[in-house]
Amino acid sequence: MHPKLRCRVRRGKIGYEFVLAPGDRTSTGVDIVVTQKDIRELQLAKGAIYAGIQVLLKEMGIGWDNVSRVFLAGAFGNYIKKRSALRIGLIPDIDPGRIVPVGNAAGDGARLALISRRERIRARDLARRSEHVELSNRDDFQGEFIKAVNFQPGGKSVV
Secondary structure: OOHHHHOOEEEEOOEEEEEEEOHHHOOOOOOEEEEHHHHHHHHHHHHHHHHHHHHHHHHHOOOHHHOOOEEEEHHHHHHOOHHHHHHOOOOOOOOHHHEEEEEOHHHHHHHHHHHOHHHHHHHHHHHHHOOOOOOOOOHHHHHHHHHHOOEOOOOOEOO
16 A cells, blocks of 8 residues: 555544545544445445346346436435446446436425426326335345445456
8 A cells, every 4th residue: 555545544443444534624623534334334335236226127128238327316326426336336337428417316306296296197107107126035136236245456346
């Protein structure tokens, strides 16, 4: 590890942590750190997302070639860089132009449904056409999850 980075690794209260920004450079005066626990939680989340996508594609009988756009919703989806999402294996290696961050999609949809009868009808029709796919007890989900949870050296996902 480069010496300039090594000095930013320290033992914290719950294990090792990496200092992203020292407290004297933050508005709160508190160090901003990434812990081993943070990395593990990211691994689990990205593994579950990737595995869920793979199972849903299989359930529909389609491949990534049939997906025209990938919408990334919520705060995480809105702020993660497209190339970072690809690099960590959150989603398969696709053209970043097909990735669309949409922000608070649930909140925006709820507001639209409240103010527009047409959007309310559209939402109801979409809900009726939707199918629930239980992922947690599927063997194919577990297998995809195991393949997708780790990172490879250099930032590439195992998948």
